[in-house]
Amino acid sequence: MTARKLLSLVFVRKQAEILLGLKKRGFGEGKWNGFGGKVEANETILQGAIRELKEECGLSTSELRKIGFLEFEFESDPTLLEVHVFETYKYHGEVTESDEMRPQWYDLKNIPFEKMWPDDAYWFPYMFREEPFKGYFLYRGIDLILKHKLEKLDLE
Numbered sequence: 001m002t003a004r005k006l007l008s009l010v011f012v013r014k015q016a017e018i019l020l021g022l023k024k025r026g027f028g029e030g031k032w033n034g035f036g037g038k039v040e041a042n043e044t045i046l047q048g049a050i051r052e053l054k055e056e057c058g059l060s061t062s063e064l065r066k067i068g069f070l071e072f073e074f075e076s077d078p079t080l081l082e083v084h085v086f087e088t089y090k091y092h093g094e095v096t097e098s099d100e101m102r103p104q105w106y107d108l109k110n111i112p113f114e115k116m117w118p119d120d121a122y123w124f125p126y127m128f129r130e131e132p133f134k135g136y137f138l139y140r141g142i143d144l145i146l147k148h149k150l151e152k153l154d155l156e
């Protein structure tokens, strides 16, 4: 039985921009990503996503839309990461740097994919088209994808 770890990942959007954060320490350090992390045992995935967003960049939201479901495995590790991806266009508060993340708005035409997890280049186009997606990525280390699957997801 494969151990699964539940993670949230939230992207804050404007019409032509997306808020990314530079991870300052820990897992994924040095990569730009959405905001998220481990879902605790005493919260739902949605509650965990809202909590991490506030902790990592200071923004609050009550309207997260589920946009994708990703599973990650590493060749060297038995744990499967189950990542629930959300987006929001409705949020409030001030974007604030945290110990974990340095937030920055990016134009959709200028995403720093070379400084992000490699899988992002595969599924960001689905997110930009507002097409829900489901993907699986097998990594060797943190920069090489050995195998992947990606498909549209019918959320209705």
Ligand SMILES: Cc1cc(-c2ccco2)c2oc(N)nc2c1
Residues within 6 Å of the ligand: 007, 008, 009, 028, 033, 034, 036, 037, 072, 081, 083, 117, 119, 120
């Ligand atoms: C292996 C992996 C993990 C995550 C992650 C960490 C916290 C939430 O998701 C990723 O995020 C992205 N964009 N690619 C990712 C690959």
